Amino acid sequence: MNDDKKIMIGVPYYKNLPEPKFQLAITNLIFHLAQKGYFVDVMYKEGTVISSQRNALFDDALKEGYDLISLDTDMEFSPPDVVKLIECDLAPVIGGLYYAVRSPHPPLVFVEDNVETDYAFRSYKDNDIPNKPWLVKGVPIGVSYFKNEIIKYFLNEKRIKKFGRPFNFWQLDNGRELGEDLSFCHRCNLEGIEMACVPNVDIGHIGKKTIKKLDHQLALTMDYHYCNDILGWMSVREQNFLYQSAKRMKSIVEIGSWKGKSTHALCSGCTEGHVTAIDHFEGTDDPVQLPERGELYRGAFKEIEDGVNIYEIFKRNTACFNNLDVLKMNSTNAFKHLNSTDDPFQSEMTFFDGGHLYKEVTEDLENYEPGTTKLVCGHDYSSGFLEVVRAVDDYFKKKNLKIKTIDTIWYVEK
Numbered sequence: 001m002n003d004d005k006k007i008m009i010g011v012p013y014y015k016n017l018p019e020p021k022f023q024l025a026i027t028n029l030i031f032h033l034a035q036k037g038y039f040v041d042v043m044y045k046e047g048t049v050i051s052s053q054r055n056a057l058f059d060d061a062l063k064e065g066y067d068l069i070s071l072d073t074d075m076e077f078s079p080p081d082v083v084k085l086i087e088c089d090l091a092p093v094i095g096g097l098y099y100a101v102r103s104p105h106p107p108l109v110f111v112e113d114n115v116e117t118d119y120a121f122r123s124y125k126d127n128d129i130p131n132k133p134w135l136v137k138g139v140p141i142g143v144s145y146f147k148n149e150i151i152k153y154f155l156n157e158k159r160i161k162k163f164g165r166p167f168n169f170w171q172l173d174n175g176r177e178l179g180e181d182l183s184f185c186h187r188c189n190l191e192g193i194e195m196a197c198v199p200n201v202d203i204g205h206i207g208k209k210t211i212k213k214l215d216h217q218l219a220l221t222m223d224y225h226y227c228n229d230i231l232g233w234m235s236v237r238e239q240n241f242l243y244q245s246a247k248r249m250k251s252i253v254e255i256g257s258w259k260g261k262s263t264h265a266l267c268s269g270c271t272e273g274h275v276t277a278i279d280h281f282e283g284t285d286d287p288v289q290l291p292e293r294g295e296l297y298r299g300a301f302k303e304i305e306d307g308v309n310i311y312e313i314f315k316r317n318t319a320c321f322n323n324l325d326v327l328k329m330n331s332t333n334a335f336k337h338l339n340s341t342d343d344p345f346q347s348e349m350t351f352f353d354g355g356h357l358y359k360e361v362t363e364d365l366e367n368y369e370p371g372t373t374k375l376v377c378g379h380d381y382s383s384g385f386l387e388v389v390r391a392v393d394d395y396f397k398k399k400n401l402k403i404k405t406i407d408t409i410w411y412v413e414k
Helices: 020-035 050-064 079-086 148-154 157-163 180-191 213-223 236-246 261-269 310-317 331-338 358-368 383-399
Strands: 002-013 038-046 067-071 093-096 110-114 120-123 134-136 143-146 195-198 204-206 251-255 274-278 288-290 295-297 324-327 347-352 372-378 404-406 409-413
Touching: 002 020, 002 050, 020 038, 020 079, 038 050, 050 067, 050 148, 050 180, 067 079, 067 148, 079 093, 079 143, 110 180, 143 148, 148 157, 157 180, 236 261, 236 347, 236 372, 236 404, 236 409, 251 261, 251 331, 251 358, 261 274, 261 310, 274 331, 324 331, 331 358, 347 358, 358 372, 358 383
Parallel strands: 002 038, 002 067, 093 195, 251 274, 251 347, 274 324, 347 372
Antiparallel strands: 067 143, 093 143, 110 120, 134 195, 372 409, 404 409
């Protein structure tokens, strides 16, 4: 046995013991590691709060002087893939690459930690992932390896007083919190602890089916079949979110249209329903600071471009649709127009991309959100538009509704 390599396999689980298939995989891993000269122990932790189970596994590993292999019960793995993590010397925290259960199944490895500014981590895109282990800002924890030195570091009393227990949920300034996995990664980043991810491993993530890299690639081909070339600030992924969402709706209201990039996506999807686009097309005197460009961006706020009225450009870009109504007025007056005692405002979906100041966003939400029955969503939920982020967070925090994101689109399903 290798006395310098004592390894504990830690398994957090909820209520029922893991499936026999998973327990067989653990048994095969134990034999595989033993044949390589490792002393191996196994610890199962039952509980309902995953952060507590992960913290308890750290406690046990520290007490016995073990390194820790953490394996979630919704993962499929092979012993050679786990050994790749153990033999990676890039960092004291190693994760094996796998993909999210939720479509489009992005890789659960992160290139940026923007928690202090944007309340979020940014994921790698699959085509940016190298062919060998590399340093990252956030690792997948479902199949992961922690050297004893890092366990000891984070369980030091001074560290616990400063940052809390390693996997405790990290509270954000906007009232939300990170999951236990990203909370741990954020603590590593704050302390300058390096993390690495190992690609080229055949790890499956079990949902309704077992998700692997091919599922992500197939989901992208399905998600990215709509786009338009109308001038605007919206990614292909965001256009597809609007298009795919609109396919499920009978009525949609859009607040803020400009030249019609998002309007085109909504009308293209809502073929069995109707879209109402609201915009006064008169621009605004409030330019928005985009720190990443180092400038005040004014282009979206011009009323006239190259001698042509923006409203005329919008009409030209959307002339092909007969499922579109346009209310050429501000959102407040449009709400009064749409809302009456006899026929109060109601829409299955509302998309917010009008005024970007805190007061404007809040007023639009207060007017239109209560009458929206299925999907509320909006654009520019990012560090370039912090008043949008703050207004959206404050509004939905009061309603205890969960905000989800697709690139810079925020959305709430009702």
